[in-house]
Every structure is written in structure tokens, then in C-alpha cells.
Amino acid sequence: MTAELTRGQNHPLPRARLEIRVSAGTPVVAGATLGDENGTIHGDERVAHPGAPTLPGLEVSRQAAADHRLAVDLDAVSDEVHRVSVLLALPVGGRGPARFGAVAAPFVAVTGLDGDEVASYTITGLEAESAVVALELYRRQGAWKVRAVGQGYAGGLAELLADQKLPQAHQLAASIHEAVASGLARSIPAPPAAAPAHRPDHGTAPQAGPGAPVPPASPYDPQGASAPGPQTPGAPGRHGAPQPYPGGPGEPAATGQPSASASAGGGPIDYSHPRRQTTAPPSPPPAAPPAEPGQPARPVAGDATGWSMEERLYNQVWGMFEDLARTTAAYRSAVDFADSRMEKELDQALSDPRSRIGGQGDAAREAARERHGRLVSQAREVLDRDVAQLVAEAEVVDPALPTAFARWDNPVWHAYRVPMEIPMALRLGDLHLPEADRIRIPMLIRLPLERGLWIDSGRSASLDGSFADSHEMRRLGLETAVAHAARLLAIYPAGEFTVHVIDPAGSGAQALAPLVQSGVLAAPPAQGAAGTADVLARLTQRVDLVQMALRGGAPDALPPGLDTSQQLLIVNDFPHGFDDRAVNQLRYLADEGPAVGVHLMMVADREESAGFGPLLDPLWRSLLRLTPVADDHLADPWVGHAWTYEPSLVPPGSQVLQQVLSQVAAARRSWGR
Amino acid sequence: MTVNMTKGQAISLQKSDGGSLTSVRMGLGWQAAPRRGLFGSRTREIDLDASAVLFADKQPVDVVFFRHLVSDDGSVRHTGDNLVGGVGQGGDDEAILVDLQRVPVHIDQIVFTVNSFTGQTFQEVQNAFCRLVDETNGQELARYTLAGGGAFTAQIMAKVHRAGQGWSMTAIGTPANGRTFQDLMPAILPVL
Numbered sequence: 055m056t057a058e059l060t061r062g063q064n065h066p067l068p069r070a071r072l073e074i075r076v077s078a079g080t081p082v083v084a085g086a087t088l089g090d091e092n093g094t095i096h097g098d099e100r101v102a103h104p105g106a107p108t109l110p111g112l113e114v115s116r117q118a119a120a121d122h123r124l125a126v127d128l129d130a131v132s133d134e135v136h137r138v139s140v141l142l143a144l145p146v147g148g149r150g151p152a153r154f155g156a157v158a159a160p161f162v163a164v165t166g167l168d169g170d171e172v173a174s175y176t177i178t179g180l181e182a183e184s185a186v187v188a189l190e191l192y193r194r195q196g197a198w199k200v201r202a203v204g205q206g207y208a209g210g211l212a213e214l215l216a217d218q219k220l221p222q223a224h225q226l227a228a229s230i231h232e233a234v235a236s237g238l239a240r241s242i243p244a245p246p247a248a249a250p251a252h253r254p255d256h257g258t259a260p261q262a263g264p265g266a267p268v269p270p271a272s273p274y275d276p277q278g279a280s281a282p283g284p285q286t287p288g289a290p291g292r293h294g295a296p297q298p299y300p301g302g303p304g305e306p307a308a309t310g311q312p313s314a315s316a317s318a319g320g321g322p323i324d325y326s327h328p329r330r331q332t333t334a335p336p337s338p339p340p341a342a343p344p345a346e347p348g349q350p351a352r353p354v355a356g357d358a359t360g361w362s363m364e365e366r367l368y369n370q371v372w373g374m375f376e377d378l379a380r381t382t383a384a385y386r387s388a389v390d391f392a393d394s395r396m397e398k399e400l401d402q403a404l405s406d407p408r409s410r411i412g413g414q415g416d417a418a419r420e421a422a423r424e425r426h427g428r429l430v431s432q433a434r435e436v437l438d439r440d441v442a443q444l445v446a447e448a449e450v451v452d453p454a455l456p457t458a459f460a461r462w463d464n465p466v467w468h469a470y471r472v473p474m475e476i477p478m479a480l481r482l483g484d485l486h487l488p489e490a491d492r493i494r495i496p497m498l499i500r501l502p503l504e505r506g507l508w509i510d511s512g513r514s515a516s517l518d519g520s521f522a523d524s525h526e527m528r529r530l531g532l533e534t535a536v537a538h539a540a541r542l543l544a545i546y547p548a549g550e551f552t553v554h555v556i557d558p559a560g561s562g563a564q565a566l567a568p569l570v571q572s573g574v575l576a577a578p579p580a581q582g583a584a585g586t587a588d589v590l591a592r593l594t595q596r597v598d599l600v601q602m603a604l605r606g607g608a609p610d611a612l613p614p615g616l617d618t619s620q621q622l623l624i625v626n627d628f629p630h631g632f633d634d635r636a637v638n639q640l641r642y643l644a645d646e647g648p649a650v651g652v653h654l655m656m657v658a659d660r661e662e663s664a665g666f667g668p669l670l671d672p673l674w675r676s677l678l679r680l681t682p683v684a685d686d687h688l689a690d691p692w693v694g695h696a697w698t699y700e701p702s703l704v705p706p707g708s709q710v711l712q713q714v715l716s717q718v719a720a721a722r723r724s725w726g727r
Numbered sequence: 728m729t730v731n732m733t734k735g736q737a738i739s740l741q742k743s744d745g746g747s748l749t750s751v752r753m754g755l756g757w758q759a760a761p762r763r764g765l766f767g768s769r770t771r772e773i774d775l776d777a778s779a780v781l782f783a784d785k786q787p788v789d790v791v792f793f794r795h796l797v798s799d800d801g802s803v804r805h806t807g808d809n810l811v812g813g814v815g816q817g818g819d820d821e822a823i824l825v826d827l828q829r830v831p832v833h834i835d836q837i838v839f840t841v842n843s844f845t846g847q848t849f850q851e852v853q854n855a856f857c858r859l860v861d862e863t864n865g866q867e868l869a870r871y872t873l874a875g876g877g878a879f880t881a882q883i884m885a886k887v888h889r890a891g892q893g894w895s896m897t898a899i900g901t902p903a904n905g906r907t908f909q910d911l912m913p914a915i916l917p918v919l
Binding site for chain 2: 376377380381383384385387388391392395429432433436692693
């Protein structure tokens with residue numbers, strides 16, 4: 055959005071850091087003066103010119119040139135300055151023109167640092183003048199604005215400066231011209247290819263050859279300034295940077311030039327963050343091979359959307375979950391419909407008095423049953439077709455799963471390495487439906503955990519009556535908890551996941567042995583009421599501190615010794631060893647912990663804590679209930695089927711857990727925790 | 728009311744090469760109410776809703792509308808409720824996609840309806856239309872211009888029903904009145 059100003063017009067400035075670009079067809083001197091609210095300049099030190107190119111918040115070029123860039127930072131300009139006047143003057147004593155009337159109208163533009171033009175102004179109507187105030191940046195009610203001035207002075211710089219009430223205007227003007235002249239003498243011959251650097255509509259291309267000034271080598275021009283030595287003709291960068299001034303008529307090449315010159319000046323600039331790779335487009339997902347005609351496409355692992363293979367597999371697993379839920383819903387609703395229709399038809403056949411005579415009734419009943427059977431078998435056929443496809447998909451997806459998503463019997467665990475990054479999800483177990491017993495859907499939940507886990511060791515949890523023994527259930531519950539905790543420890547990078555255990559009666563020592571012996575725990579399992587209180591107090595304090603720091607917006611202010619990793623508290627045998635205070639602390643951790651990285655894993659039978667009354671109901675509700683044995687208590691989010699959950703357990707006799715945990719322990723030791 | 732397809736006309740959705748149509752889309756488009764200047768957000772928005780009712784043997788089994796966007800079996804999907812309409816240049820503002828291959832075996836008819844949830848009659852709505860499109864090739868199967876269609880707030884548009892091994896479609900185009908599909912049930916049942 056460029057405002058093309060005419061003389062006297064003003065325009066607000068959106069930001070303080072600006073660039074003023076000057077384009078004249080002939081070499082000019084560019085400068086700036088800092089005036090007070092009356093426009094008065096108090097002394098030489100308020101004038102930026104080639105002899106003194108930098109002032110606070112202001113920088114001009116050292117030489118006369120056809121193109122200039124002036125850097126302005128209005129925030130850095132001192133408070134008593136109310137006006138910044140940008141002035142142009144023709145150098146004296148050279149072979150160039152002596153009055154602006156003889157050259158093309160100079161063009162000035164105010165741009166942001168990114169090159170966006172804010173306002174531009176073409177100074178027209180100049181005649182005998184050899185110096186001109188082009189623009190004025192001025193304060194107005196606390197904000198800066200720009201005004202197109204275009205006030206020319208036939209008396210040159212001296213008259214211009216004197217008009218701004220500078221005491222030694224003539225001396226300063228002379229010294230400016232002297233500085234410019236010496237700058238010209240220092241400068242190198244402009245290459246013959248200089249002509250395209252200038253706006254054609256500004257007419258007079260400068261004479262190429264010795265003595266002609268080069269376009270500015272301003273200190274902030276990275277390519278020009280650092281290489282004052284002779285340059286080969288047409289060397290890019292010299293002319294590349296300052297030349298394009300879009301906005302003028304009849305300059306079709308202008309917009310095309312910056313990129314061309316930039317690329318010639320040292321290859322295209324790579325704007326991407328050197329270490330941030332996620333913004334790169336993801337590699338395309340593996341494409342399914344073309345299907346045989348009449349056959350469904352062969353499934354491929356990772357055939358879903360996502361930025362990484364992990365995300366694609368996660369989405370694919372959820373897609374399979376939804377597909378199985380929906381195809382089963384179709385089957386169930388078809389069977390339900392068939393059942394109700396048959397019932398109705400049988401009722402009709404029965405209630406129709408005519409059907410009681412002869413074989414009519416039997417025939418009607420037979421027909422109803424046959425219709426039922428036909429519909430059900432059709433539905434079954436569709437279900438089998440869909441399940442077969444999902445089974446085929448699961449067969450390719452399962453081996454491709456990363457450790458966090460894989461079953462413990464997956465070979466990927468034997469090639470386990472301590473990861474460098476937190477995975478996006480965690481496999482808690484398998485889900486399946488009675489209609490499709492052949493397929494197991496991994497139950498993946500996102501990390502970090504949003505809810506605590508409750509491994510229900512209650513007797514009612516089992517589907518079949520075989521695990522009626524409550525002691526056995528408690529053991530299984532803790533084993534499940536250990537498997538989940540070991541998986542969490544394994545899939546987090548070293549030192550980013552810490553597990554605490556409360557085992558008040560010490561009854562879980564055998565099940566906890568893999569965790570204790572491998573040395574992955576922060577401390578040995580806490581025992582007794584005192585140990586319980588101690589662990590709870592430490593975790594409660596951690597939640598408090600982190601919450602305070604986050605709410606106060608000062609996460610850096612945490613004490614140096616604080617463990618910032620995710621914390622998991624495994625509570626066995628609840629409520630054994632818990633008094634009212636400890637129960638309240640536990641509830642506090644369950645409510646506030648997940649947001650600050652403290653998670654609960656309860657191994658408990660709800661009945662045993664019934665003595666606390668309804669006080670604990672919110673606690674149980676806030677936890678995700680899992681079972682140590684297969685149980686159908688989980689519903690899917692689409693149609694609400696009851697899915698049978700099976701925990702993800704280490705196969706009996708397998709040493710994979712010990713191997714993985716010893717690697718985790720070694721990594722933690724080398725991490726220094 | 729412009730009916731590009733004659734009322735009651737049935738189209739078999741069998742393709743010429745013998746393969747049957749696999750997926751259809753019902754599209755609904757209308758022009759948003761004009762802005763009223765300063766407090767433009769208080770413009771009386773026009774909210775038309777597309778719904779699909781799934782029938783098994785003349786009993787409604789499932790319905791896909793703005794509060795139940797996917798049928799339980801996943802075969803019928805609503806792309807989401809549009810509360811204000813669009814630019815009125817012929818694009819679908821709401822769409823219902825039907826994957827005919829995945830429709831459960833007992834579902835034998837799917838009826839598409841349009842309702843004016845905010846109560847404007849089709850006389851008051853600009854550039855409103857609904858159409859059925861063969862998703863596989865983008866070909867329009869039926870199109871109704873609703874705008875200027877009389878003082879009605881609903882229309883029972885068309886039904887897709889099983890015929891032999893495949894599906895066919897019958898244009899209905901019966902005007903009715905109602906806020907959501909529930910109000911239309913008495914009007915739908917006779918056309919089954």
C-alpha cells in the first residue's frame with residue numbers, strides 16, 4: 055500500500071524503523087537535518103551528511119550517488135527532535151548539472167525494512183534550485199508522520215541550511231561539499247553497465263567513465279561497503295541493491311530486477327530457519343500400489359495424512375478404529391432391523407386367523423425366517439469383506455509401528471534405542487469387538503497424558519469368573535501398571551520421565567522388581583505412612599511451584615534443583631497407608647497435576663476405599679480406567695460400541711522388559727540423574 | 728419452481744458400462760442475506776439445512792443432519808453446517824456425501840430434504856438451489872431452484888433407493904413446511 059504524495063501532503067508512518075530511498079537520475083548528495091518543533095537546527099551536530107554520516111537514529115551515505123538509502127530509526131532520535139528533514143543537493147565543482155531543472159525529477163520513497171513502500175513522492179517543478187528539502191518526518195501528537203515538502207533553494211545547501219536557522223550554515227555547506235568531493239575522488243570508476251541502474255523515466259543517464267560516482271556504498275549495504283576495491287564491470291550488488299523503485303511509470307523491469315540481482319550476487323537467500331525442519335513439507339506418504347481391477351487396493355503402512363511417519367501411522371490406526379466401529383455399527387443395525395422385522399412378521403402370521411388353517415401360517419413363518427436369514431447373511435458378508443480388508447491393513451501396519459505404538463512382542467522392541475524425542479502417542483493396549491475377533495486395534499492415547507490412569511484391581515473387573523481371587527487381581531494390576539510405566543520410561547528421552555512408586559505395605563515388591571532392579575526409579579518405592587506422606591508432599595510442592603511460575607509468567611524462576619521432567623506416581627494398594635491429608639493431596643495431584651506434568655497411576659480396587667465415601671468419586675471419574683484382564687468397558691467416540699480392552703503386557707518368559715529397562719537406566723545414568 | 732428434472736422422474740444410477748454409481752453428493756447453496764450497514768452482524772441471517780434420512784422398510788433408521796454429521800455406519804456424511812449461506816454463485820454451501828457401497832444392507836431408501844432453519848420462506852432467499860451430483864464424475868443428476876419457490880420453508884428433494892443390484896434416484900420436489908427434518912416426517916412418509 056503505497057501513498058503517492060503530492061507536495062504538502064502528509065501520511066502517517068506505521069513504524070519507527072524505516073528506510074528512505076532516493077532515486078535521482080544524476081549523482082546527488084543526500085543528507086538529513088534534525089530540527090526542533092520550530093524547525094530550527096541547533097548546531098552542526100544535528101546534520102547528517104556525507105562528512106558525518108551517522109547521527110542517533112539516522113544514517114546517510116558517504117558519497118554523492120544517483121541512488122541512496124537512508125536508514126532512519128525514529129525511536130532512537132532524541133526527544134527534542136521534532137522534525138527530520140531529508141535533503142538532496144547537487145554536488146558542486148563536478149561536471150554534473152548545476153541545477154535540478156536540468157535533471158529528471160528526483161524520486162523519494164519511505165519504505166519499511168522489508169521493502170514495503172509506505173509513501174513515495176516525486177519532486178517535480180524544480181528549476182534553478184541546486185538543493186531541495188525532499189521530505190520531512192515530523193512528530194504529531196506522539197506519532198510520526200511524513201510530509202512531502204519539495205522546497206528548493208537556488209542558493210544551494212548553504213541557503214537551505216540557513217533557512218533552518220543553522221548558525222554556521224555556510225561553513226557546514228562548504229564542508230559537506232568538500233567531503234563529497236573527496237569522496238568522489240576516492241570513489242572508483244562506475245562500470246559501463248551502470249545505465250540500467252537508473253530509472254529510464256528520469257532521463258539523463260549518468261556519464262559512465264572515470265570520475266563518475268558509483269551508486270552508494272553505504273555502510274549498511276552489505277555488498278557494496280565491504281568491498282571498496284575495483285570491481286569487474288557489471289558486478290552485481292553494486293547496483294543491485296539500491297536500484298529498484300517500483301511505483302514510477304514506464305519501468306517494467308523494475309520489479310523483476312531485485313530478485314535477478316540478488317541471485318546473481320551470491321545465490322538465492324535461504325530464509326528458512328537453519329534448525330527448524332518441521333516447516334518443510336512432509337515427504338509424501340507411501341502410495342498404495344495400483345489395485346487389480348475388481349479388488350480393493352492393497353493396504354500400505356502409513357497410508358494417512360501427517361507430517362511424519364509416526365503421525366501418519368497414528369492417524370491410520372485411528373482411521374482403522376473408526377472404520378471398524380462404523381462397519382460394525384452397520385452390521386449391528388442391519389441385524390437388529392432383521393430381528394425386529396422377523397418378530398413383527400411372525401406376530402402377524404400368528405395373529406392372522408386365516409393362517410391357523412392349513413399350512414399357510416407355517417409358510418408365512420418360514421418366509422419370515424428366510425427373509426431374516428438372507429438379510430443377516432448379507433450383512434455378515436459385508437462385515438466380513440470389511441474386516442478382511444482391515445485385517446490385511448493391520449498386517450502391514452503392525453510391523454511398521456514404532457516402539458511407542460508397538461506391542462511388547464513386536465520385534466521393534468529388540469532393536470530398542472533410547473529415543474531423542476517424545477513420541478506423539480502411547481499404546482495402552484488392544485481393542486476388539488466380538489463380531490470381529492480377528493482384528494485388534496491398538497489403543498493409542500496422546501502424550502503428554504491428560505488424565506491419570508486407574509488400573510482397576512477390583513474383582514468385578516473380570517469378564518469371566520476365573521480371576522475371582524482378589525490377591526491375584528492385585529498382582530495382575532500391578533504387573534499391568536509396571537508394563538505401562540516401563541513403556542512410558544522407554545519412550546521418553548533419557549531423563550525426561552521420572553517414576554515414583556508408593557507401595558505402603560511393600561506387597562508389590564515382586565511385581566515392581568523389574569523397575570527397582572534396573573534402577574530406573576527416582577527412589578526406592580516409598581513404604582509406610584511416612585514414606586507415602588513424603589512422596590506426596592514433594593510432588594504437591596512441585597505442582598505448586600510450577601503452577602506459580604507459570605501463572606506468574608516466570609517459568610525461568612524455578613529453583614535450579616527442580617526436576618522439570620514429567621513425573622508419574624504409581625500408587626499401589628490404595629488406600630492402605632493413606633490418611634485424610636494424604637487422600638486430599640492425592641486428589642489435588644489428580645486435579646492439578648496433569649497440566650504441569652505430574653501424572654497418577656493408581657492400582658486400586660474402588661471397593662476398598664469405599665470408607666472415604668463419595669469424597670473419592672471425582673478422583674475415580676477423573677482417571678482413565680483400565681483393567682489388568684480383558685474387559686469391555688471402553689466406548690469408542692463415534693457410535694459408542696463397548697470395546698473389549700486388553701492391556702499391553704509383556705509376553706510371559708520374555709526378557710524384553712529387562713533389556714529395555716537396563717538401556718533406559720544406562721541412559722539415565724549418563725544423563726546424570 | 729424450476730425443476731430441471733421432472734417431478735417423479737426416476738434415474739437409474741447404473742452407469743452405461745454396467746458398473747453402478749458408487750457415491751453421490753447432495754449439494755445445497757444459497758446467497759447470504761445482504762449486510763445492513765453499521766450493525767451488519769445483526770443482519771437476519773438465512774440458515775438453510777440439508778438433511779438425509781435413511782429408511783429401512785419405510786422406518787427411519789438413521790438421519791444425517793447438522794447435529795449428527797455422520798451416520799453411525801459412516802456411509803453418509805454431512806460436510807458441516809453453514810449458518811449464513813455463500814456468495815450465491817452456484818457453489819455448494821452444505822453438502823451430504825453418500826458412499827452407496829457402504830450403506831448398510833437393510834437401508835433401502837435415502838431421502839434428501841432441505842429446511843429453512845431460520846424460517847425464511849424460499850421466496851425470501853436469493854439464489855437458492857439444491858442438486859444431486861454423481862461424485863465420481865461431477866455430473867449433476869438433478870437440480871432444483873428453490874429461490875422464488877413459493878411460501879414454503881422446506882422441500883423434500885429426492886430419494887435414492889435400491890433397485891436390483893444397484894441404486895436409482897427419484898426426483899420428488901414436494902414443498903413442505905418445517906424447521907428440521909423431524910417436522911417433515913409426515914410429508915416424507917407418503918413419498919417412500
